[in-house]
Amino acid sequence: GAKQPTITRFFSKV
């Protein structure tokens, strides 16, 4: 099935 990544995979900490 499809995996649910977290948003931090796309946006990094500033």
Add this chain to the structure above:
Amino acid sequence: MLELRLVQGSLFKKVLDGIKDLVNDANFDCSSTGFSLQAMDSSHVALVALLLRSEGFEHYRCDRNISMGMNLSNMAKMFKCAGNDDIITIKADDGGDTVTFMFESPTQDKISDFEMKLMSIDSEHLGIPEAEYHAIVKMPSSEFARICRDLSTIGDTVVISVSKEGVKFTTKGDIGIANIVCRQNTSVDKPEEATVIEMNEPVSLTFALRYMNSFTKATPLSNIVTISLSNELPVVVEYKIAEMGYVRFYLAPKIEE
């Protein structure tokens, strides 16, 4: 010292109702630009960004940048005590550990103030890069809410696909499959009833309906919702707040392994 006065106080109530299911505790940041918030849900799959620009307030005083940690459900309890026509003022002292919400009835014959304890919240601020989206769909927010609600009775995920045909919402569940296609429709009487699709490239992404349904709690903020999609990027579901700013929800797409 911080003092923000909003005559259309119901906006604060709508903002809170729109985000409190997704986020429990959050830091509200106040600067000369405005009143803002960025927070992730507890599983870090979705992110909400709120901006209420200072120009939109009747009175806006923020002597220096402050960040106030608040529990959103406690905040919502207090805001429930404000009437829909009330003027709402948010006040805080620099370095204090409380925030005061003042509600004034339009005729000034009832004035309430509620003091809420602030909390210390460790939160990560994420950089949201500017992105060129493959497709941007603008549609009536109530229609989008209806589609998410309807599809979640059948499946857990929604595939949102934009093609020349229009925008297609698909779900699959134990009982079967559902497809809803919305075509571009600009020949309506009112602009808020239009569906407008800007497509640079076809795009198809899968999302958890549970989150989409949570985003639609912000529907009362705007007649129109804007859905921005790019392959392998989080979707942006935006509710514009007239004259003031926006609530944007970002949701990571599901990825096939």
